Amino acid sequence: MLTVLVRRLANVIPTLFAIVAVVFLLFSVLPGSFISAMNEDGRGMIDPAVMERMRKEMGLDDPLIERFGKYVGHLAIGDLGNSFRTKEPVTKLIGDRLWPSLKLVLAAMLFAIVIGVPLGFIAALKPGSVTDATSMVVAISGLSLPKFWLGLMLMYLFALQLKLLPSFGYGDGGLTHLTLPAIALGVSPMALLARTTRAAVLDVLNADFVRTARSKGMSEPRVVTWHVMRNALVLVITTIGLQFGSLMGQAVVVEKLFAWPGVGSLLVDSVFQRDVPAVQGCILLIVLFFLAINTLIDLAYVAIDPRIRYA
Amino acid sequence: MRTIGLAIAALALFVGMAAEAQQTQTPRKGGTIRMTGPYGASMGSLDPHATSRAQDGIVSLAIHRPLYSWDSTNNKVVLELATSVTPSEDGLVYTFKLRDDIFFHNGRKMTADDVIYSFTRIMDSTKGYPSARYVRVIKGAVEVEKGQAKEISGLKKIDDFTLEMTLTDRVNPGYYFFQNNTAIVPKEEVEKGNFAANPVGLGPFVFKEHIPGSRVVLERNPKFYKAGKPYADRMILQIMSEAPARDVAFRNKEIDTSILGPAQYVAYRADPELSKGILEVAEMFTRALTFNTEHKPFQDKRVRQAINHAIDTDLIIKRLVKDKAYRATSWLPSSSPAYDKALKPYAYDPDKAKALLKAAGYPDGFEFELTTSQNESWGLPIVEAILPMLAKVGIKAKPKLVEVTVLTDVALKGEFQAYIGSNLTGPDSLATLRCFYSKTPRSACRVTLFSSPEFDKVFEAAAAEVNPAKQLELIAKANAILYDEAPVWFFNYNKAVLAYQPWIHGLQANATEITHQYVEDVWVDERSPVK
């Protein structure tokens, strides 16, 4: 366990450093600036004097290297700088968004697992059957729709037509507001999981030890629960990890559509307003989340697969 | 003169009607107003001085108040925090008698010191507060901005409720100090730090909660200085940048107001129920295709006029903008007191356009790059519509797509041949026209680099004129010159449309920005689904 963690951490530092550098570089060549972004709809053209003071305040006139050095220096002590837009510390900005973001991602992943894994299982147990074909077409269809479109359709159906759920927003952060965005976000990992699970189960069902289990006189349900599930899970868990880890970044579109106050919508907004410190912070968080989930997955492997535990 | 006066009266009547019709019932106390913030997926800053965004203005106007406010019924600036103001003979010194019944949300009474503090804060030399451009009109403000002085010399406290303000130019300070981001803030709260997270003001509503990216919740200020107001107990601003999502939420009665785009404007107008709750106003934005007169063909006035003739502006407004705009006749919008109704729009006349081009030495037309954003009302869709029209007279426009963010940069740096955009053109008409005055630097706003001695002469005269009526006349004249010179293709003045639920009353048709509501006048009747 510990070695896995240590090895992970050793990898995280250079990864984070590289990401900080990449984002810094990308945004230093980005046209437009926070100041030009303030002029929306022709309103509030900023006059040159104010612009100059703003640039100074934000340190935009310093050489890139110097700015980068400063940023990294602050980063080392956990200071992500201040947002250009709100002037608040980026850590606070992100802190406000973290919980809603996590909630959405967790709910979406839960949806994906609860629907996707059984769907793949059922399909795999009767390969070539109508059930198999139907569940796979359903799954692949879920992969073939633009997310914002799916989200809009869900809004129309569940909010406007059926009046079952609120159409947008965070509300009290409860389940009613969470459901629609979570489904919109969860459909594509659900589809991928269904597909992976099906392949994994088929794979395991053809394994020698399943034949052994059958030769023991085990009923098919027992074969599945005693010997297939766990082994299939090892294969599925990689997909779960990759999907889960990247979900916070994928949530961008859904959060924007549903006005969900997550990190993704903050990120997009910050990109368009050239609020570089906020962008940096969001991307760092998303990457950290990805790394954290994958570390968890590694640990899960250790727990599930004895071959890794003793290796 | 008379015609202008009549025009204003007619306009005021028209604009005021929607609001008027709602005032017949007695306002109900209590309830919750649920407005929407359509501009972007988050708030910028709740510190009123730190932002110039329209979205932030919605909240700012509820929590804070500047010296003046906008009277939507009469389309003019009026005193808000003062009972009277007396200008000096030379029009440079204004003496304000402040109200003595104004309390900040922390219970302290507002005095002249707070006004001085607020304006001094805006000029802070280490911070780039966007509203510095307004306060700079006060004498001595620039020195503070440059760090050469600690206090603004033009602000003098006579007593707690009397303030003397000396200006640098002969202008109406109301145009400057009705802006949300010149609001008066309490020093002690600002100095606690983190003012943006815990804003304290003197407006009708008290800050309660901000869930970034989702909503701002405000509660009734029981000690508001206007007796009996505000009516509602709570105000919620839901942040919703996605128009289709807003549409669903509005139809689902989850929000009380919603800004409409052209497509939804048509749909709502056609709906028997929804059409009852539509508030329209001619906003002070002029949408135009701006020519860079450094680019050779556009140096010739005839070319610029030719383009104005070549585009079937009315058709575009009717079909593409779905009548959610008023045809622009010159630069100043219809809500400006200097607006001249008599100006005839450029007729759609491709033949005349061709003739003008020929006269200008371009019988076969020419090619230019047209920079545009993706904005649905003043961006790419419009460009797509004018391309074939220009092609008909031999002009080939090559669209170049940029983000809205980049558009401003492109404009101010002059890195364009022509661009299409939206321009704030009010309420100070003189300041608006300054953008065509040849002594204004490009980086300030003279993006066309347009210069005309004739215009300069009239503009200078207008700026120097003491008599308001005569000044208005001169401004109108300058505006007319501009129209003939055509430094831009005059497209339209925005018609802002706000849909509201039937239980919402007292909304104002604010021509400076329709989402900016003086919420103390808004009330909710018992049909509202929220308590």
Next chain:
Amino acid sequence: MKLRTNLLVGGGLVGLAIVVAILAPWIQITDPVLDANLMNAEIPPGADFPFGTDQQGRDIYSRIVHGARISLTVGLVSQIANTIIGVTLGLTAGYWGGLWDDLVSGVTNLMLAIPSLIFALAIMAILGPGLVSLLIALGLTNWSYSCRIARAQVLSLKSQGYVQAARILGYGDLRIMFTQLLPNMLGPLIVIATLGMGGSILAEAALSFLGLGIRPPYPSWGSMLSEARDQITTAPWLSVFPGLAIFLTVLGLNLLGDGLRDILDPQSQERRA
């Protein structure tokens, strides 16, 4: 059984899209760009305009047909770029190993960690909206999977003595990589690229939604769909047809990818046997 259905339906849908794209100029009714006539704006589907007209009065059918060219180009070019980058890095990393391998693996993990949509968004913002920017943005940001696959394949082939044998024959490194190793991994790479094409088409739609898509002069399906989203209630045909085009094409690509995997991926073939 299922294997064939996948290939058949998937291949059919993708084939249809390709045929439409190739024949676009011949099967269009009007010019999708120039034949804008505001007098004809927003006409519902009917005899003159089978899919109706858009806000500008252009024939949606003709725009869909031309959109196939753009959308397929986006999918194809970006995936070719991704595959070339991924394979080159993966091949060399697996083959040479050592520091280069560590470096490539590090960068690959980095690419996996940064959400590709965000990366593409930043690149689009730098280069400005447009087709070329989009191709670059999507072509540079999704190569980590093909890189991983190529690397893993090289490592497994290396252990099979493939490489030593070729070396003994006196083949140069590059020759071994591209003539001996590459052909052995084409199957899984084609599968990844096919599935990735669908992903690119969807990513284009997402970028359009976020305001950084492609537009002039010719439309992509994603931008048409994203533009029409305001008018779902007032003019549903504006969004239904591009939506359907995206759905069917991406569905086809996914089915095709699955079907190809069954045939081309030796691992899954072994599984089946």
Next chain:
Amino acid sequence: MSDVPLLAVDGLRIDIGSGAQRHAAVEGVSFSIARGETFGLVGESGCGKSITALSIMGLLRQPLSLGGGTIVLDGQPIHKASAAEMRSLRGRRIGMIFQEPMTALNPLSPVGRQIAEMFVLHMGMGWKEANDRAVESLRQVRVPSPERRIHDYPHQLSGGMRQRVMIAIALACSPDMLIADEPTTALDVTVQAEIVDLMRELCAAKGTAILMISHDLGLVAQVCRRVAVMYAGRIVEQRASAEVFKDPRHPYTRGLLASLPRLGARSKQGRQRLNEISGVVPAVSAFPKGCRFNPRCTARTDVCMVEDPATTALDGGVGLVRCHNA
């Protein structure tokens, strides 16, 4: 001992594929095994011996299916048995050992549990009791310190140990018959003999009959009293082991014998081509006309090319051979 054999296979046919793609992978296979008897099935890989074993277990899976013939276990026609009936037979009355002990054991489950499952499934024990019995079973197959080993995972055991676990599983319920499919092929030469001896010894003690399947005629002859040689889905020679060694009648059997290395240095690779017989086993879909062995046969005559040979009784009716020239 009664005359009724423990297992009687008669005219077994196993199909591969379906519809137009259907071919008989095994055809006309008949043999019987008495209680406590040891019987060997020998042939190159692909000759159909393994699927014959699977058909007895009722474990044929797509695309394989039972095409005809009867399989009778202890008087019960199990080719007609329902899935539930088959389940109760498997493990309890017939145990099976597979070639690859690494993959035949669930890698994620401790070996103790995999043995204990047998007691839970067939003897209605609780897990705790079953675990105790698993320790006992491991001890029987001579795994050292079985109390600790039951917690081990397959990857922690050596190949020989794993195969001992497989034997423990197969014999856990003292079945009437053990099917051993290449039980030693994947093992080191040094442990092969140990495993074979263990198997033989335990079966003898429990009175369990053995059906041993191998490509290795030498091994089979060493373990089994009787032996059947299969080629291309058919039994080509079936006799007492001693007779086969003494006087092989089928050219294929002769080839197999000739290819045997000296004792103690048996080929480890089951798939290795037989040196003495050129060519390979034909594919199921392309069995040659006439005698199926004719393309590789050194004693081929004209009749072999056109006519499928019938069986000829040998050794006074207890043996048989399928060859024109035998």
